[in-house]
Amino acid sequence: MKEKALILNDIDIDRILKRISHEIIEQNKGSNNLVFIGIQKRGIPLAGRIAKNISELENIKLEVGKLDITFYRDDLLKRVKPKVEITDIPFNIDDKDVVLVDDVLFTGRTIRASLDALIDMGRPKTIQLVVLIDRGHRELPIKADYVGKNIPTSLNEFIEVNLAEIDGKDSVKICEKD
Amino acid sequence: MLGVKNIIDIDDLSSEDIKLIMENADSFAEVLERDLKKVPTLRGKTLVNLFFEPSTRTRTSFEIAAKRLSADMINFSASTSSLKKGETIIDTVNTIQSMVVDLLIIRHSDSGVLNFISRNINTPVINAGDGKHQHPTQALLDLYTIKKSFKSFKDLKVALVGDIANSRVARSNARLFKRMGMNVSLVSAPMMLPEDMSYFGADIFYCIDDVIKEVDILYMLRMQFERQQRKYYPSIKEYNRFLSLNTDRFGMMKKGSIVMHPGPVNRGIEISETVMNLETEMPARIKINNQVNNGVAVRMALIYLILISRQENI
Numbered sequence A: 001m002k003e004k005a006l007i008l009n010d011i012d013i014d015r016i017l018k019r020i021s022h023e024i025i026e027q028n029k030g031s032n033n034l035v036f037i038g039i040q041k042r043g044i045p046l047a048g049r050i051a052k053n054i055s056e057l058e059n060i061k062l063e064v065g066k067l068d069i070t071f072y073r074d075d076l077l078k079r080v081k082p083k084v085e086i087t088d089i090p091f092n093i094d095d096k097d098v099v100l101v102d103d104v105l106f107t108g109r110t111i112r113a114s115l116d117a118l119i120d121m122g123r124p125k126t127i128q129l130v131v132l133i134d135r136g137h138r139e140l141p142i143k144a145d146y147v148g149k150n151i152p153t154s155l156n157e158f159i160e161v162n163l164a165e166i167d168g169k170d171s172v173k174i175c176e177k178d
Numbered sequence B: 001m002l003g004v005k006n007i008i009d010i011d012d013l014s015s016e017d018i019k020l021i022m023e024n025a026d027s028f029a030e031v032l033e034r035d036l037k038k039v040p041t042l043r044g045k046t047l048v049n050l051f052f053e054p055s056t057r058t059r060t061s062f063e064i065a066a067k068r069l070s071a072d073m074i075n076f077s078a079s080t081s082s083l084k085k086g087e088t089i090i091d092t093v094n095t096i097q098s099m100v101v102d103l104l105i106i107r108h109s110d111s112g113v114l115n116f117i118s119r120n121i122n123t124p125v126i127n128a129g130d131g132k133h134q135h136p137t138q139a140l141l142d143l144y145t146i147k148k149s150f151k152s153f154k155d156l157k158v159a160l161v162g163d164i165a166n167s168r169v170a171r172s173n174a175r176l177f178k179r180m181g182m183n184v185s186l187v188s189a190p191m192m193l194p195e196d197m198s199y200f201g202a203d204i205f206y207c208i209d210d211v212i213k214e215v216d217i218l219y220m221l222r223m224q225f226e227r228q229q230r231k232y233y234p235s236i237k238e239y240n241r242f243l244s245l246n247t248d249r250f251g252m253m254k255k256g257s258i259v260m261h262p263g264p265v266n267r268g269i270e271i272s273e274t275v276m277n278l279e280t281e282m283p284a285r286i287k288i289n290n291q292v293n294n295g296v297a298v299r300m301a302l303i304y305l306i307l308i309s310r311q312e313n314i
Helices: A010-028 A043-058 A109-121 B015-033 B057-068 B089-098 B113-120 B136-149 B168-179 B236-243 B247-252 B288-313
Strands: A002-008 A034-039 A064-067 A097-105 A126-134 A146-150 A157-162 A171-176 B046-051 B072-077 B103-108 B125-130 B157-161 B183-187 B203-205 B217-220 B258-260
Touching: A002 A010, A002 A146, A002 A157, A010 A043, A010 A126, A010 A146, A010 A171, A034 A043, A034 A109, A043 A064, A043 A097, A043 A126, A064 A109, A097 A109, A097 A157, A109 A126, A126 A157, B015 B057, B015 B136, B015 B168, B015 B288, B046 B057, B046 B089, B057 B072, B057 B103, B057 B125, B057 B288, B089 B103, B089 B113, B103 B113, B103 B288, B113 B125, B125 B136, B125 B288, B136 B168, B136 B258, B136 B288, B157 B168, B168 B183, B258 B288
Parallel strands: A034 A064, A034 A097, A097 A126, A126 A146, B046 B072, B046 B103, B103 B125, B157 B183, B157 B217, B183 B203, B217 B258
Antiparallel strands: A002 A171, A157 A171
């Protein structure tokens, strides 16, 4: 693995999440009906930060859940992941505007699995997608409603997202596979 | 990834395997709490329950676990099969294997049959109880139940009480509990102790009162009447006097301690009617139904881990 470029630092990420927080409020004409669900792993701190921004702006308490999509993968037996992370959505998503948050949007298969998982849990009014980075190469007809930054990549590159809650500091890097 | 293809003896699993199973069980337990208790994870996989000996909870537990993961589960019971027509076990197993199944779950009354079957087929095998030998999935679900009740396994005092000699649960559990750092005692009568005591490496007591005040986990074993060719105990009254859990004894147990039993309970023998009825009132102390519920989550985790581990090796 070779690091090619630092795309975003902590200040950039903070600005992006603030901008997206405002966009979500604007798009939904308020925040009363919103709930947030982060996709394991790095979608979770991102969802938490956006929810915190909005609750401060709107003076409202917002719920944040965690979703692991291992059970819904279509490539489970090809890309094996022995440890299944916990799903924790301790609220009802029926008739809610669900804001689904992930770090990188790539093939779209994780999002497809997430949509299946959410629909099994209830019937949200809407599901909206936030991603910090859209790196292209979609294999399914899926697009994000709120994008932090579009980063066109080649297939032998990958995006490394670090977040303070998990990795100790915030950064987004573009790296090349050996 | 699990280090083993089959789960036959609890000692086959490494400490990492056990840790992975325990960690994953939490995620599977969450699925069981949802309104829609089913995920598509193992769509298209076929599992067979091959039971040469009667069972309600273990067979149903595996069946529910498989169905919650969207795998197809076929139940095969020996009493209605061609075994009645004289087919040998290995031919029966081979026939089932030819139908391309992904995992076999087998119970048999003879100790060691599982080893024999697993040596002769490619399909992975889970032991759902073989004679007096092993019942590894029971041990794992019991360990998970203990994990949910205590902060750490280290130095927990556990007493296995009752018919040790005939109990595969006692064998698997004693080995696993010891490995996790617990202090294991056996409470039994001389007639119900096994010959291979060194296998357990545990202290022996002859009356439940000797341990009742100190134990964190009181694990009551079922009187295995079906395996007792001779009479192991003079009378139920005698059993009650030395080995049963009644209200008085339950009252002597320390704060935070739990009562477990692998089921089915012989009411009035291992555990008194009154104590049995306390479970709804005290679910934090009496864990018998909780064990059953945890059994499904732990078996889902096991099925999942065996099948994904298998895929990688192909």
